[in-house]
Amino acid sequence: MAFSKERERKQYLQVFLKQYTSEFPCIVESRKGKHFAFCAVCGCDISVSHGGKTDVVAHVSSKKHNIIPIFEKVNLSLQAQAPQIHVLRSLLLELLRDIFSRFVNPSWLKRSPELLNLDYHSREAQKGDEDLIIGQETRTVVDKLKPSEQQEFFEAVRHYFVTVCDYMRHKFPLTDPALLNAEVVQLKTLDTMSFRKRCYLSNRESRKWKRSAHWR
Template identity: 30%
Template sequence: MQDLNFQLFCYFLDAVLLIFDQANTLLQLDKPCIHILLRTLLQQLKDLLNCFVKPSVVNASKKITQVQHQNIQNQKSDQSLFVGKKTNDFIAANTNSKELDLPKFYASVRRFFSKAVEYMLKKFPYDDPVLSHAAVVDVTVGEDMEFASVEFFVQHFLCIQLNSNDNDKLEREFMVYQTRDLPESITSCDRADTQWHLMSRQKDGNGQLIYSLLSKVMLAILCIFHSNADCERIFSLVTKNRTEFRPNMKTETLSSLITHKQFIVAKGTVCHRQTYSLATLQKAKSATYAQLSGSK
């Protein structure tokens, strides 16, 4: 920790790693985010390029994924590279130190940014049509989207395929959605699934549902996982419930138990506050029945 160059890199990492926080946080969220995933990933890539690529080069590129970041002529000067205020203050305070190897530091910073961009371009699904079309779910950009994005999911997912008559009705509902002002009760929600649940209950002057088909398609799109975080949470629940003390638990029982626990979490309550009907209690084992009926 006494090495000045080591301290310099620590200050740099402390500043630059914040660029990755928003996307990493989104990937861990347990609410549907498939509709904003591509936008978030592209913004992260742009933020990273802005750290070391000249603004004119970034702006001149038609697609942010096609910026020629490797060309040293397209990169900023050492003094213009983003390294964070604390890093710059540390450099200024130790300018006369012979121990500080600034040429090596700036070269390492360039390699860090370039390697990070290369990895993201290789691994992240920037060209995935599912992600690009899923943006149609976002009510904040609804008027800018096209019905083709809705059709994409109807055509590619068997569970929401429609006949020709329903497809026409779906398109009419989409056109109404694009030109109709949404109430604040919907736009103020921070969850897309809640927004479309409320949309599914909207009625016209004749008491008919306005978005009967469109809301079903949108909610189906939101069922697509935006990362493997939810799957990992389920795996953790499995290991916590099928323990060495309950090795013979049937899969059906385990599935029902996990489903019920997830339902409780979704309702925002806790297990010891649950109440059960007499019919449900009578289906339980005698010991369970006595315990639950006594606490009711």
């Protein structure tokens, strides 16, 4: 009787379908079996046995999928008890460079010392499909796809990286004057900072003090 129920339960389990990859290029077949899918963005297997496409949608909409693991380093750094505004810009630029290194040719990074001026949208500036950094496990899974599916997958990867970089450039305060000059309080770089930057911060703090004194 128990064996019969188990057999009946398995009959209703959902399996991975090729159409999942067509709708979500980052979702491909898993080596764990037909009841799983592999997310190339997160580098993890997800079960599709209960809801099928619903399980896939739940994953790509989840916080885990939408937060890139490399962002965790910045998040942890900014959670320090001491104020971190003086290193915020350098952390964000380091993060941007890290993402660039995953899909942009090293030669283009070298010739563009100013990251914010890098033309990463250009295919000429981007690595070939075989050199895109997507992780060894993801690469192993993708190598088993059909050529047309691989092409679709890598296009999605490029679009993903470009979208992330676009978001960072337009939403992150990479050119904020306050951050540009806040580096003056970082003791490690104090001796190399320009006098103009020191004056900027000094004057700004002076104005803040005068405003606060006026309202006392």
